[in-house]
Amino acid sequence: EKCLTDELGIEAALAMHTARSRNDQIVTDMRLWMRARVLTLAQGSLELLRALTTVAHLHLDSVMAGYTHHQHATISTFGHHLAAYAEAIRRVVQRLHFWYETFNYSPLGCVTGFSTTFPIDRFLTAELLGFYGPEPNSIDPIASRWEPEADLAQILAILLGHLSSMAQTLILFSTQEFHVLTLHPRFCSGSSIMPQKVNPDALEVMKAKAAEVTSRLQALLTLGRANLTGYNREQQWTKYLIMETCLESLPAVSIMARIVAHSCRPLQVNPALQRLVGIDTARLAAMASTGFAGATELLEQLVARTGIEFRRLKRVVEHAVALSLQAGEPDCVTPAALAAAMQVEGLEVTVEAATVRRLQEPATILATKQVHGGPGQQALRTELAQLETFTHVQQQAWDTRRLTLQAAWERCCQGR
Template sequence: MSQRLWGGRFSGGPADALAQLSASVHYDMRLVPYDIAASRAHARVLERAGLLTGDERERIIAALDDLERAVAAGEFTATIADEDVHTALERGLVERLGALGGKLRAGRSRNDQIATDLRLYTRAHARDLAADLLDLCEALTAQAELHRGTPAPGMTHTQHGQPITFGHQLLAHVQGFLRDLDRLSDWDERTSVSPLGAGALAGSSLKLDPVAVAEELGFKEAAANSIDAVSDRDFAAELLFVTAMIGIHLSRLGEEIILWTTTEFGWVELDDAFATGSSIMPQKKNSDIAELARGKSGRLIGNLTGLLATLKALPFSYNRDLQEDKEPVFDSLDNLALVLPAVTGMVATMRVHADVLAAAAPLGFSLATEIADWLVRKGVPFRDAHEITGAVVQYCGKEGVELHEVPDDALAAISEHLDPSVRSVLTVEGALAGRTTPGSTGPGPVADQLAAVTTRLASWREWAEA
């Protein structure tokens, strides 16, 4: 008897080329725990519908338990003849139960099975992803706590702009990852819909109970439309968007660490355990983790765009094109499971050269905005204050001096509004202390940010471990 689930009307087997092209079993066997969980729920529904006796249901569930154990132990393996995970598991069930194993197929299709399995898989692995993200956020927050008062150059266009604290800079990265966690939670709510019971596309004439199945499998509801249930892959595309955004945030963090560790910046040194060397230049310490994080972002974006292109013009309901939904999802989750712990370790162990940061903080005339704000507080319109401050910077450039070194007479010559008391704002410490608005880089707002982030991370940890 054929192992295939669809061979009834065919007099011959598929060509080898078709079998090779059609097979997904070499990568979808990772769905075994989810397919078996759905099969257990389906067996109970079949019993309640009077299609299985209590004894048959018990024997099927016992066989499913044994099959799951055998797969995990490597005692049961799939072959190319199995085509996919569903066929392989039905073969295993029939090997254990004979004809009874074939009864489980009643009222369901591979179409609703795979849609269910992939939702179960992604929902479980989204929690793992969240846990890894939280580890990174906690490492960044710990470094931010250490450097909540460390002065640093704040940059726009990679040019010195205004002094900030290094802790403030690190917390900026945390905010992006917190948004990723928000997206994961929102995504999980929309993905908590069970397709099982939709059959191939039209539901079933058997007295099944999709709502009971949904509840047993941890979904909040059953699908509202059987056609949509088997053809919807919005959840997969949306998850790939979230993973792509995580990749982009990792890439931005990686890019900054790459800059910070250069000889030219010298702000940070990586721990030996999280850096690599050169095969020809013995002095090198390379930030390979940061570079790989930056590089992986392109792969994550590619997985998203690839699936979107696959989905773009598919007619309802199920089409075999949807076989292409799993590999990009698996690949994105697998790569983030590799990258995130490495980036976390790199961040947690990096040594920040606070003295170098503090020395660089006032460079590039970064205190110029303090002069403009000081003038505004004296009643000068900001438009004029901007021009006056620009003239002071121009003077500094010509004379080769810093802002605080401009003589009193030169200040007075530039503007009648500039008197010696302006020097009170020409210190990094004063500039930082003056930043008191919520979300800014002053000591008080940074302390508030740290407290708020710590609270949010604790809440997310509960969600990830639920």
């Protein structure tokens, strides 16, 4: 006000603060700022969704072992894993939708939190700022100046949690021990001393950002508790926390989208780099044929074919695994071991040797895994189609929000 009056001679500036308080203006500013970040985050998440579903289509039959406890579990595909990541990002987009629908209401006109005697039109100012309408209670947005921030920080913490899990998986796959993934060099760095190093720095930093976001979320939640209803000065720190959280973490989703698009396709020579980049599907398949990854499916098929109780046949296959290892076979149950285990259990069941081997083959297993949500090709195609439809619908919804905000801004400009 002083600047406008003294330096520009605008006497009307002295009326600027009529029916306004720092309280409602800052809360309104933060709603506007967070809304813009949510729009950016939603677009980045949709880009990641598109990258995941696009690349997943290329890996419908890229056989790999699923892991539990960092050990071989059962047969899956790399496309199935990418679809799992896509489902997690889908939920993030849904949370962003709910955040927008919950908090796109204007606090302007709440003043200190207890309204004003001036006959202001809060519906008009809400419309001009692109809000759905004014907040219905003047105390609530002032006293709750931490909830929209904490809600957004929670979404970011969940998002970064998923991205950090993706990052750790890709880091592990890029090690010499796994040797499954060759990252594009733009996402890596060298060493100050070791000439051979290609360090997955972008992925490692993503894990650090996840820890950072979680700590700020905890601070936001703590700031919001046990306050006298109304404005309290400690609420000012919610602004710093959410701004730092957004600025530090927002780039991660777009970076991961580029990593998926450039480094997670089947292994091929990158023309610009003249080197191999991507997922070595042959190596993945070879790894899936080790460590008794087909033992569970062998058990399931034996139950289905014989009608014998699951628990009894599980004991049989467990014994057969042990006998196979004793015989020097570290990868799959041998017909001889299965026959011996059946005899120990007192079961007169004969399974042809070729059938025992075939039931443990990844191709056979995937052909029978057609349950909804599974790695079978048809089931996975259905899931990816649903994800693509979701992405399309959400893109239209977020585009509509941007157009609405642009129209509101243009109306404001007309009044200048």
